Amino acid sequence: MEKFLALSNEKQDTIRNAALACFAKHGYEKASINDIAVAAGISKASIFQYFGNKQTLYQYLFDYCAAQMKQAYNTSALEETTDFFDRVWEASVMKVENLKKHPHIASFIASVAAEPTPELKSAIFSEANEKYIASLVLHERDYKKFRHPEDAELVFQMLMLLAKGMSVQLENGVDYDGMMKEFREILNMLKHNFYKEEYLL
Amino acid sequence: MEKFLALSNEKQDTIRNAALACFAKHGYEKASINDIAVAAGISKASIFQYFGNKQTLYQYLFDYCAAQMKQAYNTSALEETTDFFDRVWEASVMKVENLKKHPHIASFIASVAAEPTPELKSAIFSEANEKYIASLVLHERDYKKFRHPEDAELVFQMLMLLAKGMSVQLENGVDYDGMMKEFREILNMLKHNFYKEEYLL
DNA sequence: GCGCAAATAACCGAAACGGTCAATGCTTAT
DNA sequence: ATAAGCATTGACCGTTTCGGTTATTTGCGC
Helix, strand or coil: CHHHHCCCHHHHHHHHHHHHHHHHHHHHHHCCHHHHHHHHCCCHHHHHHHHCCHHHHHHHHHHHHHHHHHHHCCHHHHHHCCCHHHHHHHHHHHHHHHHHHCCCHHHHHHHHHCCCCCCCHHHHHHHHHHHHHHHHHCCHHHHHHECCHHHHHHHHHHHHHHHHHHHHHHHCCCCHHHHHHHHHHHHHHHHHHHECHHHCC | CHHHHCCCHHHHHHHHHHHHHHHHHHHHHHCCHHHHHHHHCCCHHHHHHHHCCHHHHHHHHHHHHHHHHHHHCCHHHHHHCCCHHHHHHHHHHHHHHHHHHCCCHHHHHHHHHCCCCCCCHHHHHHHHHHHHHHHHHCCHHHHHHECCHHHHHHHHHHHHHHHHHHHHHHHCCCCHHHHHHHHHHHHHHHHHHHECHHHCC
């Protein structure tokens, strides 16, 4: 594996992305090293040169993704933002920026959770991370801004579902910036309809 | 193929579901007849007895899904319902009931669209169907009920995204009834916050 | 027990699998 | 220019699995 880490960063990225995409799409068993090699534009033998065997490559990708996902969120920025909808927006931007940089990590992690041999660490870790971010976004002190304070939690759950829908769209090739622009408009609209007038500037 | 149609409906269903799930998960190339046979609890040879070859089976499933999806929506009921949010609810119930009955059709159709040899008929047909339902749900005459009539279209787009998010959750094993209950609550909440008071009973 | 169709175990050649290795380039130091 | 050194790969290994066929077994009405 030192062989692989000695490569240029761009080449590492190409290979990682090819492997992540293949494993995500086909799962561990059905993704062949040859598929990955072709997708990466290198020879099959090179991959064995770099990683020794299929399992080691898979484990490496998993560790890489776990590390990358921890970096994805800037939690301190979230803590400093005072408005609920602004925090939702910030967290979404962080998520999408990360998705732009590493387009296949999310679907790879999702596919690991679906493996018949579930190292469910992945699902658990990934879910725990999401829950943690969620807990940073919704606070009780946000409730009072709502015309009907009891709506706040349901609005939040709705926004989580909305985010899932957006992720699907992005995976299907919808453009990032257009999607984010629409999402920004949705947040503004929700704010104007759900907040008391005194909290709208 | 007459051999297959002579089977009992339950057995047909078992085999179809197994095949749909395998093709949806792995795609045409990587889904093997053996996978399907094991999933269906019958022998590989039987599948060839019924369908002759892999391609014929795939084509049969595609035709079957297309036919099934046309039946899924009761458009006349939609046309008779006068309130926007009620129509959204009705269309969602139809979609979810269909998903309960035929759990793998949606993902199979989605996977056909992702085939490297895209008979893009599937994507086009499926999308056209969705667009048509959408056109039945939102009418201009709904706008006036909104506190801000210009919000109506964006609310609708938001609800479409929300539906996508819900589909993801359902595919991941979240229970149907709980999800639908939450969605009903969301719709009520939106209605109460977006409609003018005079339109709330 | 017999006849017959439905189901399958056993099998086919071909292809693809994970993995190895000797031969090729491609640098770089002399 | 050349030889050493190393990253890269085409060709190959034994094994498994592929789509598809065939010969045998099974279950069932009579």
